[in-house]
Amino acid sequence: MKIRVISTKDDIDNLNENEEMVHLAFRPSDEDLLSIINKSPNIKVVQVPTSYMRSLSKSAKMFLDLRNITLLEGDVWGHRKDINEYYEIPNGVYKRINELMDEGFSKDEIIDKVDKETKLEPEFIRFLIEQKYQ
Known part of the structure; x- marks a missing residue:
């Protein structure tokens, strides 16, 4: 399984429409999550670091839940985005x-x-x- 690592808001524009799993290495706003889902409608999982999970709004969590998108807490340890934009399990x-x-x-x-x-x-x-x- 490959996880697309999104380091900045600017990376959202480069998403493939077939992405199914993303890791957000920045603090996403509600608008960022909406943009990600609009850009990649097949998203099944959004993973965010623990420190950012606490700051996600209730409306963002509810929006993901309504779209049947799993919200996971965690990191992609040791991944270097400058080498590969995907982290592979x-x-x-x-x-x-x-x-x-x-x-x-x-x-x-x-x-x-x-x-x-x-x-x-x-x-x-x-x-x-x-x-x-x-």
């Missing part, structure tokens, strides 16, 4: 989730183990698990 993460599922671990146990083994946020790991079984 390593295949090893999916492999590890599958291994733990095959071993019979519960969803919460898998989240705990993968969280300790990677720098992915628990909420994001939960999202990956839920996507696998939709």
